[in-house]
Amino acid sequence: MKLGPDIAAVITGGASGLGLATAKALIAHGVKVALFDKNAEIGPGVAAEIGAVFCEVDVMDQASVDAGFVKARAANGQERLLVNCAGGGFGGPNKTVARSKEDGAITPYPIENFQKTLELNLVGSFRCIVGAAAGMMTLEPTEDGDRGAIVNTASVAGEEGQMGQVAYASAKAGVIGMTLNVARDLASEGIRCNTILPGIFDTPLLARAKPQVKAALSAMVPFPKRLGAAEEYAALAVEMLRNGYFNGEDVRLDGAIRMQPR
Template identity: 85%
Template sequence: MQLGPDIAAVVTGGASGLGRATAQALIAAGCRVALFDRNADIGPGVAAEIGATFCHVDVTDQGSVDAGFAAARAANGQERVLVNCAGGSVGGPNKTVARSKEDGAIVPYPIDHYRATLELNLVGTFRCIVGAAAGMMTLPPTADGDRGAIVNTASVAGEEGQVGQISYASAKAGIIGMTLVVARDLAAEAIRCNTILPGIFDTPLLARAKPQVKAALGAMVPFPKRLGRADEYARLALEMIRNPYFNGEDVRLDGAIRMQPR
């Protein structure tokens, strides 16, 4: 797909981190971009700064997502590109079942945290895929023969979840598992779907970490020995969008790290 002024894109989680970097890269390529984000405090300012359209969207709410697509299309036209970066973990790290350090009591994982994490990451991603793909199906194919391209964000935790990451790892594994099926489901409509599995990236999730903590995390990476940068994610996302033969793939972007149990 040739990126340019005739291409509209939606980036979820677009007000910060990986989403913002990808939105900026798409805008630099000439695309019209809408940011879906539930952070209404920073979203409008980010959109104004980078030249995007801000849509206040909570991907866990169907009505919010539907309204977001309607607003994005009113501003920029029907999107051919969707990049799903919205996500995170609800609650702190918890084992499937643990023992209290205070009194040894058996403590089950809080199911509401598990369900909420899956709703945000897995269901939210699928909800946006369905909404975007339905719109893409109304478009004629591009010169490359595709109607649209979807890029999802999973995590290396989806393959090597660490102790206490059960809900996040489950959600990201689900995104990995849906990639090929979505690509096959939408193949007849010429809509492609790929997923990126980031390793340890320097994103707002690590903003509060001390410099020595970030340095230690970076030292775990075989090469290059540092945290990943958001622009590196964006570069891979754009290649997945541009390359018409890139379809149904889950690609690690992690500096060759393999996560240990702890």
């Protein structure tokens, strides 16, 4: 798909990190961008700075997502591109069932945290895919035959979840698992779907980490021995969106890291 001012995009989690880097990359190609993000404190300023439209959206809430699409389309027209970057976890690391080293007490995983993590990462992504794809299907195909293209964000944890990551790993494994199905479901409509599996990236989530923690994480990466840059994610996302033969793929972007049990 040829990127330019006649193309509109929606990016979830777009006010920071991977989503913001992707928004900037698409805007550099002339694409009209709407940022879906629930952070209303920074979102409007970020959007104004880069020339995007901010939509306060919680991807865990259907009405919020629907309203976001209405606002984005009123400003930019029907989107042909969707990049899902909204995600995270709830409750911190927890084993499936843990035993205390101090007193032997047994603590089951908080099921509510498991459900909320799946709702944010997996259901939230699918909710936005459904909304965007339904809109894309109303468009005529481009000269390349594309009605639209979707990029999801999973994680290497979806293939190699570490101890205490069972909810997050399950959610990201679900994102990986739905990619080919979505691509097949939408193939006859000219809508492609791919997923990126980032490794350890230098995002706002790690901004509060101590330098020694970042150094230790960097040392885990075979090459290059550093954290990934958001711009590197954005570059791959842009290629997935514009390359018409890129479809149904889950691609690791991780410096060859393979996560150990802990």
